[in-house]
Structure formats: structure tokens, C-alpha cells
Amino acid sequence: MSNAMYNKMWHQTQEALNSLLDKESEKMMKPQRNQVFIFQTLATFYIKYVQIFRNLENVYDQIVHPQKRILIRKLLDGVMGRILELKNEMVELELTEFHYFDDILQDLKLVPQQLDIPIPKYFLKERLEVIKEREKILAQLLADSGLGITEKKYPVKPIPLEEAVKLIQVAERARQGRLRAMFMKQIYLQEYRAKQARLLDERVADVGTAALCIQKVWRGFHQCKRTEREREEEMIFLGMNPPPLFNEVSAALIQADRVTHLRDEVQVKHEEEYRDALVTIKDDLKLIEGPNIKENLQDEIRRWFIECRGLTGTFPDYPKVEEGGSAIIFSNKTRQQVIEDIIASQEEEEKDKKKKKEEKPKKGKKGKEKKERKEKNKDEGDGWQMSPSVFLHMMQEGNNVYKDLWKNKDESWNVPQGYDPELIKEDKRKELESEIRLQVDELMRQELKNLKLAVNREKELSGKTGSKK
Structure with missing residues (x-):
């Protein structure tokens, strides 16, 4: 895809993230008591953050503008952290690590495969040199300790001259025997063909019978091939066999790579x-x-x-x-x-x-106000409330930078995205x-x-x- 397509994908993802941050700040302000509603809210946020993460990861992997990549990386790290926080909240709420999102996926018109969390490609790209260096060190350590994979060497035993001559003679006699057998087989086949030809000459030749015989053999062969082809097409249609070009890499995939x-x-x-x-x-x-x-x-x-x-x-x-x-x-x-x-x-x-000078007589009133505040906090503390997030502030900062800097920026002059x-x-x-x-x-x-x-x-x-x- 082009730079314009990835920029458009980023803008759409940012719009989705902006609306999600607004909804999250609205719904999590008040404490809740309904456990079903709490799980539905957490699961919805979790699924939407996963969708945003998948899009941001794809954009970060393919976009080439260096200053945009810095901001996208910050947002991507914040979204990953928020996904972990929501997962932890759901585990503490339901006391299980396995959750069922069937109803929510149906409402959002998504399939379960869209909940898969891919490993970000930059994990490997940014640490490729470190990984290669580590592999070299491990290979060197294995070689030094003698635990590396080495080719097995078979010892060569010396044999006497007479025994070596006998082995050569046996092999040569076997070769001559195989040649003699092949020669005798050819002679036999020649004699058999000559005998069959003499028998055919003795019979009365009928052109019509010969043509009918040839047609019968050809039609049988043709129908056999047609039946095999139809059977193969049926199996492919039913999904029992792969298509003929299944194992071949298409030109589109090669171009995309x-x-x-x-x-x-x-x-x-x-x-x-x-x-x-x-x-x-x-x-x-x-x-x-x-x-x-x-x-x-x-x-x-x-x-x-x-x-x-x-x-x-x-x-x-x-x-x-x-x-x-x-x-x-x-x-x-x-x-x-x-x-x-x-x-x-x-x-x-x-x-x-x-x-x-006037603070001393007002101490009694302050004590009453403190008691009233404590009672209010007790009443509010009865409901469930999400624990404070470490990553929401990071995402909001990145979102504000996007709004101020990149949302309406004219980049018609920067086609190569430098x-x-x-x-x-x-x-x-x-x-x-x-x-x-x-x-x-x-x-x-x-x-x-x-x-x-x-x-x-x-x-x-x-x-x-x-x-x-």
C-alpha cells in the first residue's frame, strides 16, 4: 500500500482512539455495583483496544515518516499497557483468566480471529542485531564446551591386500553377471516379438474390427481421464483437497513482500x-x-x-x-x-x-466538615471502581499531540514522507x-x-x- 493509505489508516485509528478515551473517562468516573455491566464495559473496552493495537502495529511497521513513528510508538506502548490493565481488571473481577466475549463480538460484528494479539514486528526488528550476536555467542560456547552438533566420523579400518583383491573380484563378477542377464533378456524379448508378429500375419486382417478396437481403447482411456478430473474438482469444491496452485506462492504475495x-x-x-x-x-x-x-x-x-x-x-x-x-x-x-x-x-x-489571626476559633467547624466527607466517601466506596491507570495519561498526551500537530497538517509537499x-x-x-x-x-x-x-x-x-x- 502507499504512504497515503497508511496515513489514512492512522487517522482513522486515531479517531477511534479519541472516541474510546472519551467514553472511558465518562464511564469510569462513577462507582458501579452491577457486576454484569462492569464486565460488559471492561470487555468492550478490551476488544476495542485490541482492534486499535492491531491497526497501530501495522501502521508503525509500514509508515516511513520518522517523526510520525515516534508519536505512533508512544501511542502503541500506551495501548499495549492499557490492554494489560484491562485484562488484569477482568481477571480480578471474574477470578479466571478465560473470558467469553461471544455476545460482545456479535454486537460489534467481529469474528474471534480479530481478538488475536500479534507479536509486534518491531520487537524482532529493533533487537535483530542483539539476537544475532547472542546466537554467535551461544554457538561459540557450545563449540568450546564440545556440546555443539558435529558430524559423526566413522573410523576407517585398514584391510590386507589379499582381502581387498577378493572384494574387487566379487564386485566385478557381479557386474558381469548383471550385464549377461540384461543381454539374455533383450534376446528373449526380440524372439517373443517376432513370434507374435508371425501369429498376427497368419490371421485374416479386418480393417473395421481393428478400427473398432482402437476406438474402444481410446474412449475408455478418455473417459477414465475425464472421471479423474471430475472427481478432483468435486473434492476441491467440497474442501477435501487443496486447489492445484495451493502450494505455489502467488505473484501478488511476492510483490507485497x-x-x-x-x-x-x-x-x-x-x-x-x-x-x-x-x-x-x-x-x-x-x-x-x-x-x-x-x-x-x-x-x-x-x-x-x-x-x-x-x-x-x-x-x-x-x-x-x-x-x-x-x-x-x-x-x-x-x-x-x-x-x-x-x-x-x-x-x-x-x-x-x-x-x-482568625483561624483559631474555626477549628470546631473543620472537624464537622471532615466527618461529613468521611461519610460521603464511605457511601461512594460501596461500588466497584477501576483502579487508576498508568497508561491513560500517556495515551491522552499522544492524542493531544496528534490533534495539535498532525490531524490537519498539510503534507502535500512531503510526498516521500521524509x-x-x-x-x-x-x-x-x-x-x-x-x-x-x-x-x-x-x-x-x-x-x-x-x-x-x-x-x-x-x-x-x-x-x-x-x-x-
């Missing part, structure tokens, strides 16, 4: 190009955009210094490296939002001081910014320290001049 190998080669090629591009694009960004990023970060932090001093009257404390440095201040926020956060934090500090340089630039730009930010933080900490010293010196000088007056 050839295309699969070609796609594997293209996958490896695109993956190598993608890894090389990660390094080259980052180096280019460092040379071209690195100085501008550094200058913008310094200007942004300086404005923060000035605005904070204008609002509070003092310079702010620079965040420590352990806290994240300046990244914690400007993470997904504009300068105006940072200023509003500073004002809000100051107001909260004042409110906290007032609340501490890497997308713009996506690499976005990721490497963030990585480069975090590296440059560490350097800028060191410089701006020193600059902030110098500013504070300068302001304190000015205050001391102004205080001295005021006292002299």
Missing part, C-alpha cells in the same frame, strides 16, 4: 537522515539565532527588574538554579502577566497574615533557548547583584548628605 522490504529500507534511510538533521539544524540555529535569543532574554529580564522596582520599590530576588532560574518566571507568560502575579503574591501574603525540518527547528529552538538561558541567568544574577549594590550605595550617600544638612 518485496514492497515490505523496500519500505523497511526507506524507514532506515529516513531515520538516519532525521538523526543527522537533529545535529545540523541545531548547529545552524546556534550560529544564526543564538545571539538574538541571548539578547532578547537579557532585555526581557532587565525589563522585569525595572518593572518590579517600579511596582514594589525594590529589585526582585532572582530565582535559584534548582527552582528553574528565569524560566520559572516567564514560562508561557507575558510580562504583564508576570507583573500581575507579583502584585497577587503580595496581596496573598497580606491576607495570610490576617487569616492566621522528516519535517520546521518541527525539528521548533524543538531545537526550545532546547537551544534553555541552554542559552542558563548562561544568561549567570550573567543577569551578577548584574542584579551589581544593581542592588549601586542602589544601596546611593541610599547611604543620600542618608549622609541629609544628616549633614
